[in-house]
Amino acid sequence: MGQEIMITPSMKLADLIELNYRLLDVMSRLGVGLGFGEHTIADACRNCGISESSFLLICNEYACNGYVPSGELLASASVADIMKYLHNSHIHYMDSEMETLRLSLRELMAPADEAQRKVVEKFFLDYKAEVKNHFSYEEDVVFPYVEALLAGKSGNGYSIAQFEENHSNIDEKLNDLKNIVMKYLPDVCDPLLRNRVLYHIFCLEEDLHHHTLIEDNVLVPMVDLMEKGLSAEYGER
C-alpha cells in the first residue's frame, strides 16, 4: 500500500501529473498553473514562493495511500504554506465545487416532481451549510491560532490537540447523497447527467478525504512541533 514512487524535487511537473492526474486540482490550489513546459517541482516551488518540503508533503499525502510523513520533512516545511493551501482549498470547495454540484443537481432534478426537487435541494443546501460551518471553524479559530504562534505569541489556552478532538466528519451527508443519486432518483432523471453528477460526487468525496488527511497528518503534527518549540520556523524558545 505505501508509496511506490517517491515524489522528489527534481521530478518534472508533467511526470507528477502523469503519476496521479487528481494532482491537477492540488496544483491550482498551490498556485501552479498549466503550461509549465519542462519545469521541475523545484522550479515551480521557486516561482511561486513555496518551500519544497511543503510541496512534497501535500503531494505525497494526496497521491500516496497510507503516506506517513517523516519528522524531518515536517520540521523543514512551512506551516504558512500548508495553511495557504488549505485556505485556497476551502475557497475552491465552497465557490467552485459546491456551486457546480448544486447547479448540476438542479438540472438533474428538473424533470422530477416539485416535492422531490425541493427535498433534494434542501438536503444539498443543508450539506453545504454543514461544510461551510466546518471550514469556518478552521478559518476563524485554527488558522488565527497558528498565525499567532508564528508571530511568537501564545495561544491563549487553545492547542492543536483541541482541533484534533473536534475535527468532525463532514462525509456522511455526501455519502448519503451518493446513495440517493445512484439508487433512488426517479426514472425521469437523465441517465447521462446522473452519471456525471455521480462522478462529481465520487471525486469530491475522495478530494475531501485527502484534504482531511493533509489537516490531520501534516498540519496537526507541524503545529504540534511548533507548540513544543521544535520547528525550524518557530525556532528555539
Place this chain on the structure above:
Amino acid sequence: MGTDNRKNVLLIMPSALVARGFESVFSDLGEFRVHGVLADLSNGAEVRLKNIGADVIVVDPVVFEYASRANARSLISQYSDAAVVGLRTISMSEDAWKQFDEVVDIYDAPPVIVRKLRAAMTSRSETPRTEGEELSAREKEILVCVAKGMLNKEIADYYSISIHTVITHRKNITRKTGIRTVAGLTVYALLNNLIDYSSIE
C-alpha cells in the same frame, strides 16, 4: 473452479506481526488462506467487508471502541455472513467472548487455530442467514417516523417496542440503503413515496 479450494480468511487486526503470523500458519497447514487484512474498520471498510467474500473473519476486538466491543459480532454481521472468530489479545468478560463462533488465543498452537476456524465455519453454517436487502414493512414504518423527526424513544412508545429494537431496525435501514443521516433518510422516504412533502415542512 481450480485446484485451490482453500477457505478465505479476512483478518481485522491492527498488528501486522500477528497478521503475518496467521499467513505463515496457513501457508504451513493449508486449508485456509489470508484473503485480506484490515487494520481497522474506518474509511469504507464496510464496503470491503460486504464484498470481500470471506468464509471466516478473524477479528481482534481491540479494533472496536471499548463500549462497542461486546457487540463486535453483530456489528460485523451487519455486513457479512461469514463465521466470526475472536482473537484473544485483550481481556474481556467471558460473556463478551461468547458472541463469537470461536475464540483463538494468540498462544494457541497452529493446528489448534486451524481446528477452531474449521469449527467456527461449521457452527456458522447451521445458523439461519439474514433476510434480503429490501426494506421490510416494519423497517419502512420506522423509517417514516425517523423522516418525520421522531426520536427513538417516541418511536418505541408509538409501536410499543423497546428502544433496543428501534435501534436495530435503524441499523438495518442504514445497512440496506447506505444512508446514515436523518436528513438523507427523509429524502429517501419522500423519493419512495413513503411520506408527503407537507409532513416534513
